[in-house]
Amino acid sequence: MISHKIRFLFLFALIWSYSCQDDQDKSDFGLTYPDYFPAPHYQFGKNKLTREGFELGRALFFDPILSIDSTISCESCHAQGHAFADHNTALSTGIAGLSGTRNSPALFNLAWQPIFMWDGGINHIEVMPLAPITNEVEMGQDMEGAIKKLNNHPTYSKRFRSIFGEKPIDSQQLFYALAQYMSMLVSYNSKYDQYRQGKSTLTADEDDGLQIFRAKCASCHTEPLFTDYSLRNNGLEILNDDLGYGRITLETSDNHKFKVPSLRNIALTYPYMHDGRFRTLDQVLDHYDSGIVQYTNLDPLLIQNGQLGIPLSQEDKLKLKAFLHTLSDFTFTSNPLYSE
Amino acid sequence: MKFLNSILIFSTFLFLTFTSCKKEDDQPKQGEVTIEFDHVWGSAEGEFSLNKELTHPMLGEKMTFTLFKYYVSNVRLKAKDGSWYTMPESYFIVDADASGSNKVVVPNVPGGEYTDVEMMFGVDSLRNASGAQTGALDPAKGMFWSWNSGYIMVKAEGTAPTSTDGTFAFHLGGFKGENKVQTVKSYNFGTTALVVDGEREAEIHMLANPARLWHGAEKLAVKSKNHMPNALAKSMTTNFYDVVRFDHIHN
Incomplete structure (x- = not known):
């Protein structure tokens, strides 16, 4: 009698654990990301992810x-x-x-x-x-x-x-x-991520590039997502009547502002800017170095000590590019x- | 054992009968309340209908509506004892076409007597920013801006000979900042209360006047389109919402 009861309990426990296991398997399908990423903005809410x-x-x-x-x-x-x-x-x-x-x-x-x-x-x-x-x-x-x-x-x-x-x-x-x-x-599987996770090391140029990046670019292209999702006027020459954020808010102070894009996979996603005007990273870096156009609502970070733009030497640019290439995620693509 | 069992069954039966009786005695049946929006034209409250040429009393211009729709949401009813019944998931598109969609139906209203109705004209800010919605809030209804997230809370379209291209289209909305258009209004029924008992029809009749959209506005010859949240959307909707009035109840 007792052994019968035990056998029954065992069976019950087995079924119970199996059903739990089943639940676990289903909930395993979800967002995965490294611990240095912040919590996602979108939490799915009523949209049950399966x-x-x-x-x-x-x-x-x-x-x-x-x-x-x-x-x-x-x-x-x-x-x-x-x-x-x-x-x-x-x-x-x-x-x-x-x-x-x-x-x-x-x-x-x-x-x-x-x-x-x-x-x-x-x-x-x-x-x-x-x-x-x-x-x-x-x-x-x-x-x-x-x-x-x-x-x-x-x-x-x-x-x-x-x-x-x-x-x-x-x-x-x-x-x-x-x-x-x-x-x-x-x-989240670029060389930069491998480096962040201690699985890879950066070359001297890439590492120098990262330091330049952190000093001169990261206030808008914030790690680890490489954007702060803000809208800014980055001093592009006006080529058409696209008002950008100003079209949304109807405030002239928001005219020609566009969302800061992530720099992850940047080497794979040319051409650049909201209208694709720059085909190469060199053109982009030249723009920030010496191509900034002055506007009343130009992003304040693009005027330092009365000087327009972000000064970059030829060597800075080479090293920055070396770093930017570490953001390509071929596992993702x-x-x-x-x-x- | 057998005796005990029969006592148990009997007492359960007694309990069920007793409680179900009690429920019926204390609570009058719930019912449905219909809020009907009748549309009139101008302060003279003339006939309004789609596909009919009207003359705007202030602009002096002729206009023929082909579409007139607006959102009403968050409907609440105030009972005689001062308590409120708030309808859950309360979102409606009032449509001036002849299909009967000018009626807002509030189901499952607890039985009782009601003295006031409260509603929001437009859609609350939360639902403007909560992603994909269903029912009246489904973007497939054509009342949601794709490029500038938010509901078109009033949509008026038609033809007007004075407009430069012969048409008018006013898509009015905006849910945040100084140009937000959604507005809560409440209306008292006066001396007679609205009875909800699940048997009698309970209807609230409202009068809305689309001509008010152009109260103090520029002529259609000058301005015949608006497709975004802005100060014009704010003033047009405010003028329209402000004169929606309670007409009578039907019990």
């Missing part, structure tokens, strides 16, 4: 179904090999060969990003895809039409139902799935988890 949801988001990211004529997907302008920036083109091509006015940004570490777009106009990762999907020169697809296509699609309608339950697909489900995929794009 492998299935992530994979659905990935399928949608690669599928031109979200554009009006099924010719452009998110991936058309955000390619993994370029850290999810466009294929080294200044301005991307949308539906029917149309083109916008700004450079496609690279996509990674978005869960840490509080605002989106070059002008910071979008306040949440979940509603970010609304802009490229509906923009007339990008995917040109109204949301109602996009949702209709997904509901009429045999595979997608099934996949959405298995994740979000037995109800028609709505834009929230689409945005949740895309947010799961986009948030999971975490880049070749991670099969992110590709279809």
Whole structure:
């Protein structure tokens, strides 16, 4: 009798531990990042992160179904090999060969990003895809039409139902799935990261470059994410009527301010600036050294002792470039988890 | 043993009967309250409808609305005893088309007598910045700016012969700073209370006047479009919200 009871308890414990194990396996799918990263800004909230949801988001990211004529997907302008920036083109091509006015940004570490777009106009990762999907020169697809296509699609309608339950697909489900995929794009395996984790050492030039970087660039391109997500006027010559942040706030003091981009993967994401005007890192460094244009709202960090710009010697520039190349994360650009 | 069992069953039965009776005695049935927005034109309160040529009393210009929609949210009802019933997830698009979507339906209102209704015109700032939403707040409804996150809280579109391109389109919103447009208003029903008992219809009739959007505004010949949160959006919506009034209740 007693042994029977024990056997029963044992069986119970086994079932219990097995079910716990099962839970553990499911919750293992999540954001991973090194301990020197801050806590992510996006905490998913009601959007429950699962492998299935992530994979659905990935399928949608690669599928031109979200554009009006099924010719452009998110991936058309955000390619993994370029850290999810466009294929080294200044301005991307949308539906029917149309083109916008700004450079496609690279996509990674978005869960840490509080605002989106070059002008910071979008306040949440979940509603970010609304802009490229509906923009007339990008995917040109109204949301109602996009949702209709997904509901009429045999595979997608099934996949959405298995994740979000037995109800028609709505834009929230689409945005949740895309947010799961986009948030999971975490880049933290560059040589710089290996160095931070004590797994690699920097060359003398790279190390010198890091010191120059910390002295002259890091107040805006703050480690470890290499941006402080602020909006600043960095003294670019005005080439068109893009007001940047000023378009959002309608304050003239915000005109021509743009979001500070991360410098991670910077060697892979040329051309540079909000409009892709600089093709090389040399041009970028020359701009900060000697190309700064004076504006009333020019970022104060770009005027030191009455002198415009950040003085950089030729040697500084070489060393800075050597360091910037340590920010390329080839594990990220070749991670099969992110590709279809 | 058998005797004990039957006592237990009997007492459980007694308990259930007693408690269910009590519930019915104390609480009048909950019911549905409908808030209907009727649209009128100008201070003369003339007929307003879509696809009908109207003359703006102040601008003196002709205009034909093809679309008129606005958000109403956070509906609350004040009971006679001073307590409030707050509707959860309370977001609505009031649409002036003839499809009956000019009605805001508040379900599951506890039975009782109500003296006031409170509502927000627009969408609270929290929901403007909380990511993807559903229902009336679904961006697919066309009432959310893609490039400058936030709800279009009033949307008025149509044609006007005096406008330079023959059309007008006012997308008005903004949820933060000095140009935030969302506004809480409350309305007292006067001497008669609204009875909710699950049987009688409980309707609150409101009157809204879209002509007020252009109260003291520039002519459509000068300004026929607005697509962003700004001072104009603030003044137009304020003028519109301020004269939405309680008309009568229907019980």
